[in-house]
Amino acid sequence: MDNIRFLTAGDCAVTVEFGNEISEDINRRIRAYMTALEKSSIDGIIEAVPTYRSVTVHYDPVAIRYENLLTKLKKLVSDIDVSALPEGEIIEIPVLYGGDEGPDIQFVADHNNLSIEQVIEIHTSGLYLIYMLGFTPGFTYLGGMSEKIATPRLTVPRVSIPAGSVGIADSQTGIYPLQSPGGWQLIGRTPVKMYDPDRAEPILPKAGQYIKFCAIDRAEFDRIAALEEAGGYQCRRYPREEAAR
């Protein structure tokens, strides 16, 4: 606990820093701190943003002043109980690999001396921890991709990538939640909307959950896309220990 630092991030935010590396252990402590923070319902906290190594607490100094908040945030550290954390939830994301949806999958395969089928096999066998969201609304920073399919970014980024595209950049994998420019190697696309402003929960993934990709065919892609359009598709979700069995 001694290594937790409370950093001043202006007059309306404090960053609680748990370490200076990307690790599952730090992530679990951050998740536990977020849970403690939500339970505490400290007056004046506007929102909290978890990242790889910290939680930034945004607050309103008219409702709570710095010294007072700091005392409360420090006290919460002792309430952290990593052992009481429920196992992270797994969200299954269906992906149509290759073809127009994943134009770079052949390159990823060639780069790693694999077949396309092997790339899909490796990509779908991983369990990817959502460390944080950022960059654009709904963009997940995932950990846990196999080095066997690691591939450098495109030398020239694409101007526009469709929403739902699944890509690889070095040893990272991720999903583009919105149509945007980008330089990741695209290996497939999900019909699931990671972001939909009209949904009760506009952003599907949450930090601390796990993503599991599963391969689908064109017919299934179209079926899910139609359901999503009507607002009726639900991703499979289950606790992590179930996946271990």
Add this chain to the structure above:
Amino acid sequence: MSITVINPGMLTTVQDMGRYGYQQFGVPVSGVMDQRAAAVANILVGNSQNEAVLECTLLGPHLRFDADNCFAITGGELTASLDGMPVPTYKAISAKAGQVLRFSAPAKGCRAFIAFAGGLDIKPVMGSCSTYIKASIGGFNGRKLAKDDVIGFKAPCAELKNMGLRSISSELITHDVYTVHVVMGPQDDAFTDEGINTFLSSTYTVSAQSDRMGCRLEGDVIAHKTGGDIISDGISFGAIQVPSSGQPIIMLSDRQTTGGYTKIANVISFDLRIMAQLKPGDKIRFEKVSVKYAQDTLVTQRAALSLLDHIMNR
């Protein structure tokens, strides 16, 4: 019951105080660049302080009133007129249906805020009317205003009570070099003593690459101990990032929620009104203050706004 955009100006968007509660999902706060100016504009026309306003940049729009309504302009002096008659800032004005509000050349500052009595008919997205253009979220169809857009009034009011009381003096003061107060951190320990000294003693120039996301500065290189990259953490309004180039970037309304550059200090909330008015070529220097000082100024400012609201609208 609307206004029609005859000419959108350079960059006119619908903004309120920002979209809070979704930063953990990567959704930027966005919102007005100067919260105080927008709050005052709203108070002047009898609205709640958080009501959506139009934020105009340098070259403001030409807008036709399709119904009688009151409005007020605050922030920068962007030279407005109503059917040719000069319109003062920080004063509630009644406009008649058919009249045209026109902005011409900017005289002082960079951004003005227009509030309309009763507010604009904008559907909130994730609890806010603010426009975040990069992801087409919120505001008027997720974008800046364009010619022929028609924006509805929710509850227009041809004449407000206490009309004679509804003005305050503009506090826009221009300087050769603006002093901006900062609170040090969260990564001030990533810089050498010399680097900190450079930051607090140099004069920086606002670059042409500045926008609602960030104000890029040019000047003396701020020295890091080992480099400008960190493992990403959260970003506040006014955070001063210093990447390895040593040239600071002040993160503003459309800032990303998280970032991987060292942040040497943070502009205090009270001084964000200065940041909203800076134009390329303007010069600033930084002065360090305590968190207590920063919060005292903000608390005082909010109390003054409540008082103003009470005097005009209760």
